[in-house]
Amino acid sequence: MIIVIIIERVKAMQKYSKQREMILKSLKNREDHPTAEKLYLDLKKEMPEIGIATIYRNLQILTEQNEILKINGGKESDRFDGNTKKHFHFVCEKCKNLYDVFLEDDKMEQWEKWLENIAKNTIADIQTTNITINGTCKNCKKKEEEIK
Amino acid sequence: MIIVIIIERVKAMQKYSKQREMILKSLKNREDHPTAEKLYLDLKKEMPEIGIATIYRNLQILTEQNEILKINGGKESDRFDGNTKKHFHFVCEKCKNLYDVFLEDDKMEQWEKWLENIAKNTIADIQTTNITINGTCKNCKKKEEEIK
DNA sequence: TTCAATAATGATAACAATTATCATTATTAT
DNA sequence: ATAATAATGATAATTGTTATCATTATTGAA
Numbered sequence A, B: 001m002i003i004v005i006i007i008e009r010v011k012a013m014q015k016y017s018k019q020r021e022m023i024l025k026s027l028k029n030r031e032d033h034p035t036a037e038k039l040y041l042d043l044k045k046e047m048p049e050i051g052i053a054t055i056y057r058n059l060q061i062l063t064e065q066n067e068i069l070k071i072n073g074g075k076e077s078d079r080f081d082g083n084t085k086k087h088f089h090f091v092c093e094k095c096k097n098l099y100d101v102f103l104e105d106d107k108m109e110q111w112e113k114w115l116e117n118i119a120k121n122t123i124a125d126i127q128t129t130n131i132t133i134n135g136t137c138k139n140c141k142k143k144e145e146e147i148k
Numbered sequence C: 001t002t003c004a005a006t007a008a009t010g011a012t013a014a015c016a017a018t019t020a021t022c023a024t025t026a027t028t029a030t
Numbered sequence D: 001a002t003a004a005t006a007a008t009g010a011t012a013a014t015t016g017t018t019a020t021c022a023t024t025a026t027t028g029a030a
Helices: A018-028 A036-046 A052-064 A105-121 A138-147 B018-028 B036-046 B052-064 B105-121 B138-147
Strands: A069-071 A079-081 A088-092 A098-101 A132-137 B069-071 B079-081 B088-092 B098-101 B132-137
Touching: A018 A036, A018 A052, A036 A052, A052 A069, A132 A138, B018 B036, B018 B052, B036 B052, B052 B069, B132 B138
Parallel strands: A088 A132, B088 B132
Antiparallel strands: A069 A079, A088 A098, B069 B079, B088 B098
């Protein structure tokens, strides 16, 4: 007799945690795009015992669950956005400020159609997109022109 | 008598180096988007004494001089592209592969006009752009569907 | 061509953001 | 209440990249 045991790695059941709830709530209630560090310092005020690892851990979990958006910060720290409504991000290469770029719904739809079309003609099937535009913001451009 | 000495930090004159030339030539002659590490290992074959710091240093210099493109790799390593003709990059979130997305010139122009328009209506003056699209590539999507 | 002046190099230390480890605590289903 | 186990917080480890610094290479002028 041959007994075959199949052990399947099942996704662990998620348990509630105060910390995760706080992190999510905080991101939903603010308009900016804090780094993990910034969020840590802010939440520490309400819950002094919270650890930085918990912040990172939960930010990752929430990102995977599409409850929040992770904005790749490159050399700078990553930032997190509680607003999951589709929009672009604009990062000023000079001052490192991050701006939301919301499009009217029809424009966004147009963009997505366009992107889909690009995808069809190239190698990729684009499912989720996360567009960051780099450039120089108005303030910094102004400053540059004043120097000249 | 008051003597005022104004010391102005002048941009240092750039001197030639074999290493920088090699790095640039290598990037211009390849189609992929190597990381600094990969480039280092490749160039070591031709010039065993080259150091990793030299690679990083020159990649930065060349990027600043717009001779090459630096592609922000986020948690992964940055990648470098010898092709400065405007195009997008598509990164597969699953396999981490990076694909070029070239647009016909008129499409790219259209995109830029569009972007400019977005910019006007929002906070930013977009000068240089560096668009990375994240998603799932055809191969990985196929694999996913096979599992289901 | 030789000689400063100084930019570039290569080895390696330092750094900063993030992730892994692990003993302890909290949540959950029974 | 209990047992199973997910989550926590402290901190060590990791990783990609940058800074430091003594040495070497390039350059323009004598």
